[in-house]
Amino acid sequence: MICFSLVQLAPGDPLALVLPTDATQEMINATKARYGLDKPLSVQYGYWLWNVLQGDFGTSISTGRSVASEIGNAIGYSLALAGLASLIGFTVGTGLGLIAGYQVGSPVDKVASAISISGVSIPNYWLGIVLVVIFSVNLNLFPSMGAGTGSDMTLLERLRFMVLPAVTLAAAPAGIVTRSVRALVAEKLSMEFVNALRAKGLTEPQIFAHVVKNAAPTALAVIGVQMGYLMAGSILVETVFSWPGTGLLLNGAILQRDIPLLQGTILVLAMFFVSLNLLVDIIQPLLDPRIRRS
Amino acid sequence: MAWLGKSVLRPVAITVSVVAFAATLTSSALAQGTLRVAITASDIPLPNGQTDQGAEGMRFLGYQVFEALVAYDLASADKPVTLIPGLATEWSVNPDDKTKWTFTLRDGVEFHDGSAFDANAVIWNLDKLLNQDAPQFDPRQSAQGKGRIPTVVSYEAIDNKTVEITTASPDALFPFQIAWIVMSSPAQWEAVGSWDAFLNAASGTGPFTVEEYVPRERAVLVRNDNYWNPDRTPKLDKVILLPVADSSARVAALRSGQVDWIEAPPSDALDSMTGAGFNVVSNVYPHVWPWHLSMLEGSPWRDERIRKAANLAIDREGMKVLLGGLMAPAQGMVPASSDWFGEPEFKVTYDVEAARALMAEAGYSKENPVSVKAIISPSGGGQMQPILMNELIQQNLAEIGIDVEFDVRDWNALLANWRAGAKDPTTDGAHSTNSSYFSQDPFTSLMRHVDSRLEAPKGTNWGYYENAEVDELIDTIRGEFDQEKQLEAIQSLHEHYVDNALFLFVAHDVQPRVLAPNVKGFVPAQNWFQDLTSTYID
Numbered sequence: 001m002i003c004f005s006l007v008q009l010a011p012g013d014p015l016a017l018v019l020p021t022d023a024t025q026e027m028i029n030a031t032k033a034r035y036g037l038d039k040p041l042s043v044q045y046g047y048w049l050w051n052v053l054q055g056d057f058g059t060s061i062s063t064g065r066s067v068a069s070e071i072g073n074a075i076g077y078s079l080a081l082a083g084l085a086s087l088i089g090f091t092v093g094t095g096l097g098l099i100a101g102y103q104v105g106s107p108v109d110k111v112a113s114a115i116s117i118s119g120v121s122i123p124n125y126w127l128g129i130v131l132v133v134i135f136s137v138n139l140n141l142f143p144s145m146g147a148g149t150g151s152d153m154t155l156l157e158r159l160r161f162m163v164l165p166a167v168t169l170a171a172a173p174a175g176i177v178t179r180s181v182r183a184l185v186a187e188k189l190s191m192e193f194v195n196a197l198r199a200k201g202l203t204e205p206q207i208f209a210h211v212v213k214n215a216a217p218t219a220l221a222v223i224g225v226q227m228g229y230l231m232a233g234s235i236l237v238e239t240v241f242s243w244p245g246t247g248l249l250l251n252g253a254i255l256q257r258d259i260p261l262l263q264g265t266i267l268v269l270a271m272f273f274v275s276l277n278l279l280v281d282i283i284q285p286l287l288d289p290r291i292r293r294s
Numbered sequence: 295m296a297w298l299g300k301s302v303l304r305p306v307a308i309t310v311s312v313v314a315f316a317a318t319l320t321s322s323a324l325a326q327g328t329l330r331v332a333i334t335a336s337d338i339p340l341p342n343g344q345t346d347q348g349a350e351g352m353r354f355l356g357y358q359v360f361e362a363l364v365a366y367d368l369a370s371a372d373k374p375v376t377l378i379p380g381l382a383t384e385w386s387v388n389p390d391d392k393t394k395w396t397f398t399l400r401d402g403v404e405f406h407d408g409s410a411f412d413a414n415a416v417i418w419n420l421d422k423l424l425n426q427d428a429p430q431f432d433p434r435q436s437a438q439g440k441g442r443i444p445t446v447v448s449y450e451a452i453d454n455k456t457v458e459i460t461t462a463s464p465d466a467l468f469p470f471q472i473a474w475i476v477m478s479s480p481a482q483w484e485a486v487g488s489w490d491a492f493l494n495a496a497s498g499t500g501p502f503t504v505e506e507y508v509p510r511e512r513a514v515l516v517r518n519d520n521y522w523n524p525d526r527t528p529k530l531d532k533v534i535l536l537p538v539a540d541s542s543a544r545v546a547a548l549r550s551g552q553v554d555w556i557e558a559p560p561s562d563a564l565d566s567m568t569g570a571g572f573n574v575v576s577n578v579y580p581h582v583w584p585w586h587l588s589m590l591e592g593s594p595w596r597d598e599r600i601r602k603a604a605n606l607a608i609d610r611e612g613m614k615v616l617l618g619g620l621m622a623p624a625q626g627m628v629p630a631s632s633d634w635f636g637e638p639e640f641k642v643t644y645d646v647e648a649a650r651a652l653m654a655e656a657g658y659s660k661e662n663p664v665s666v667k668a669i670i671s672p673s674g675g676g677q678m679q680p681i682l683m684n685e686l687i688q689q690n691l692a693e694i695g696i697d698v699e700f701d702v703r704d705w706n707a708l709l710a711n712w713r714a715g716a717k718d719p720t721t722d723g724a725h726s727t728n729s730s731y732f733s734q735d736p737f738t739s740l741m742r743h744v745d746s747r748l749e750a751p752k753g754t755n756w757g758y759y760e761n762a763e764v765d766e767l768i769d770t771i772r773g774e775f776d777q778e779k780q781l782e783a784i785q786s787l788h789e790h791y792v793d794n795a796l797f798l799f800v801a802h803d804v805q806p807r808v809l810a811p812n813v814k815g816f817v818p819a820q821n822w823f824q825d826l827t828s829t830y831i832d
Binding site for chain 1: 546
């Protein structure tokens, strides 16, 4: 309801970009009636909610296509991008975090910390532009925008289009995961059970496995939340790279005041965020029985 | 720790190798005659006929794939664009009843699906926009097209090659209106069964056909080898349209070789792009960036001396430098090169002393300024760089004793108020609004802003300007079928605009676009629409 109200309260007329600038009042009224925009807000909310419950997200004002199909087309792209970004963020973050956690205070730790702080602090749209300048414009290694123009592209060709946006998107979660894993590993290594394992004569790889197992549930929670952010928060990165996912869809919907599309996309992304958190909550007890008991 | 380093580094090394290998693959080889265009819209215009996405939609898809009875002559960069025969070879108004227009249709024209273009197709297409009971009525196309032909009341096929269209009252500007209405194939629509299906199997009569349409990603247009006009058969094999809303992304795409043509580059990127060998192409076209002034009681702009002083105070050449040369100083509503400009007595130049003298006459000075409130937007279609430009105007006007307070609004909010008019509560005491205007024909360019019968919200006379002489001129333009006499009336109306400084005339956009060095043959017409048939990749 908050989302619905905020979208409705934003200034601007959703029909302004659909109708010709010299549209007659009769045309404006007819178009408003067609989209139900002539009814009071409370009634519009009721209709919208009722239709959503039946799986009908309405029709985009700007394109006339169904909101469900618009989101359906875009969400695959966002999922792919968020998936690759999560993979990069998780791999880099966990790797750096483990190295730094094992060697707290060393030069390696300092470098890892510097990388993680940069990843968190640098605005991702700025990082995206810098990566484009270096890797697209100057080195011509990766495409700067879009998802490719051929329907018969190979997986590798598709990957080329994903590299820069995925790396850009991965920077912040990589930083957060690094810091979390580093802290967790350093904490676990200082715990008595590690000393006990060493005393029992376990090898370093065996001890490492125990440390990872103990640190995994918390790291998973962090990664799960980050994945949710990647899905919902990729609007700037997708815009910079013209990546046809939900972020770009949202951007267009905002600029065009396409209220049904805006509401539908926000709702789906919010559901994704909640579902991911739920999934993390379900997986965590499987990895750590102590959580189940508590 | 060495084992840990190895175990972590190995997958990283593999990943880097895979990515590096992927990077060495060149993008799929493109045919020599493929032009890739980055448009500013965030979506591909609907390939249904009467496209969406505004003028850009009609520019790159509408008029490339579909055609109207009356066309624009886009073959020259040096002269204002005029109307020429399109799918109709000639048209005339009935001398005894000037509400009736007869169009003679071109022989031998086929839609892309092979079906014939004839009078029934014209009637079918008018029904698709105007007749809600027709099975092919399309609300989306109607929203785009109905407003363009507001005076049409009926239409009929006289024979297979002749159509008669009746307007509510005599309207000499009707050919300008009907030039907006493009023809989709009835046979194709019948074959596919719906407008949604038609989007994936579009069929018009234009020089390009639609090979592929992927919403929000791309449209692939290919040359129509059976095009009826051999002089305009495209030289290109393909045109790929890519929606890239972000201007920096468009520049990066051009510089990295992903596209060959970008629309609306940011002005701060032009020097480096020219230096890198790209061609910046621009030309003046029917567009004006003004302040539309309120003539309501209490508005300082009611005083002609203040209006003229403000027009003399703006350093338009300085603004042009600020915009990297991408504007033409406005001396009226239309460029001075336009046939409609006329010979106004008041010259819109930069003369601060004359401006101060006029302000003094009106009782104001830099020390005793008059205050005005101006609605502006931070961005918007056709708005150029509104914040930068308005800040310069604010400084210029302060020099002669006009204190400007800005009311910055979202582009949509500005448009909503523009429709509602200066009397609407949303105007909130403002004395002007800064909406750039499309001016493709005399109505949109000149008539609609000052016709007292079109005061907002009934029409778009936002400022409530009322002048019986102007209304009479407008009636003359609409009712005069002798083209020379009509032109004289249009020129008189424009002279009235300038001589009375009805608007703050600031700039004309020059529609900049940047082309890769190997894009040749493009002729930038002085128009919103452009012809891609002469373009080729060298």
